[in-house]
Each structure stands twice: as structure tokens, then as C-alpha cells.
Amino acid sequence: MSWLPDDFVHPVHVPLPGGTHHLRPISEADTALDYPAVMGSRERLWDIFGPAWGWPQETMSYEEDRVDLLRHEEEIAAHRSFNYALFDTAETALLGCVYIDPPERAGSDGEISWWVVDNLLGGEVERTLDTLVPQWIAADWPFRRPRFLGRDISWRDWLALPQHP
Template identity: 25%
Template sequence: MRLRSIAASLAIALLVSSPAFADGVASTTVAPKSPWIAAEFQVPVLVKTPDFKVVPLGPALVKVDFDAYMSSIEHLQKTFTRSTDWPHAGITDADAMRDMETEQARFNKRESFAYAVLTPDGSRERGCIYVYPSPVTGYDAMVRIWVTKAEHDAGFDAELAAWATNWLKTDWPFAKVAYPGRAITWSEWDRMLAAK
């Protein structure tokens, strides 16, 4: 399973609908179930750029998502999860679907927001962006990003990280966002978690 459930559980352990369009960016108006994000904030459900589009993960994306992370098992174990728990060769179609359903449910409840980063035509997933409540005091949110090995080697990791940082700064209601493994080294993040 994409154990995005595991990826999300890692983040939570590290801690952790109807769309309307405005200015070319779709957003959802689902009422919050959790206090970490403002009730009036309309969570984006579609962002388009010339090179990619960002949409919530869910069952409709199970195949492109599975293909993406399974193409990059070792790369993601080293760069994203720091674990062999996810991804791994034994993930089944049923596991992958459960994971997509879990991510969609968390999104709809406004507990966390998992996004696929797709090619403009939606035929291929280039990576993912996850927005979670921060487990460390002083940060409003924690953001995790991954791209496939091929996209990383082509330089897309740095491009997506810069874009996502700007997106979170301009389009989300957070004053301070943590980017563990990026703006904050893993060793520093681990120290911060241990100190809380």
C-alpha cells in the first residue's frame, strides 16, 4: 500500500465536496473537523501551471500514483520516508486503493491534504505534496514533497519544492511552515521532535 497511510502515519507519528473556481484555482468548501486550519479557508482542489497540475489524491488516481512510486522504490525510501516500510515491492492493488481512500477521507475531513503532481494532461504523476499539521511548536504546518527518481534526476525536485514553498506562502493561511528534509535538515527536525 502506498502506505501513504504509512507516509501519513509517519508524518502523524512524527507528529503527526463540491469545488468552486476562483481565479483559475478550484477550492473546496467542506467544513473543518480539526482546528489547525481556518474554517473559512477554501482548500485548493486544482492548481494548473504550464508544466504540471496539482490535484487531491484519491481513488481516481490510484494507477498513476502506484506507477509513480513503484518506479522509484529505493529513491523514495532514502529521500522521503527514510524507511523501507514504503514504498516496497509487496504493495497490492487493494493496498493502493485503500491508501487512496484514506487520503481522500483525510482531505475531506480537513485533517491533512495530500496532492498528486501530474503532467498537464493528467496521464502521469511526477510526485506528491503533503500538507500536515506540524508536530513541532512554532510551525503552523509541515509540508513533505517527493518526486519520482526520473523527475529528481531531471531537476524537477528543486523546481517543485520552490513552487510549493511559494504556493504555501501565498495561497495558504499559514504564518510558518516546516519543510523537514529540505529547509530543515532531518537531523535538526529529529532533534526538534525529541525536544517537544
């Protein structure tokens, strides 16, 4: 049984309030924007995602990032998991990501996490994304018990939960 209804259609463009940023599914073609965003915020991202995902490694190459984005693109097409990139209007900069994944740990039917690049920390774009993501998930996704990793549960507490059955 799939983690999403067979007739679910995932959003392909999600504007942030204010009209200057949006989310869309990431693709391999975004590597040139993703790589500097990830590596420019790598230390903080490792502190967040490293213990759970082993990402992003200090030695991650451009090619490894490209392969990772291709994997994400294929997972999105197959509805196995979703990675939405945060862009400016003209898509000249990738500014963060939102991950929507099937549950790995017991107690939820979808696990959601997100990040912004270091230079947006504490700013209006991050605050807007922090407000938007839970509202968007509630409005457009078929989850009854979404879990917001690093938000409503710490990563440490999440890792301590039993595996999803």
C-alpha cells in the first residue's frame, strides 16, 4: 500500500506570501544552484540532518549533489518522497528546501522538514516559510498525522522513536 492515495497530485508551484519566493519540486537541473546553497550552509545543515541522514558530507562533490538531485527527481515522479526547493521569483538562487517523506518512525503518516540558507536565518523569508509549511501541508497534502521534524519534535527525540511498522 502506498503512503499517498493513488489519485494524489502533488503541487508543482507553491508561492510564499509576499510574491517574491516560491517552492517547486527540485530537479537534477537545479544542481548549479543547489550545490552552493548546500555547501554554503553545510556545517549547520550537518548539525541538523547529519545524525539522521548523513547529509551533507563535508566532501560532497558537485557530481554527488547532481546524482542526489536526480534521485530526488525520480522519487518525486514516483511519489516515493518529495523535495521542494525554495527559489526567488526568477529562480536565480536556491534558498532552501522542504522535504516531505513517508514515515520512518512510528506515530505519523508523513514526515516534513525544511531549511533555509545561512544568510536567511532569522529573517522574513525564514519566518514566512516556517508559517507556510504547516499550513500548506494541512491544506494540500493528505496527511492526518504529519510530523514536523526539528519543529514539533527534536531530531534526537525522533531518532529515539521506534521504526515505522
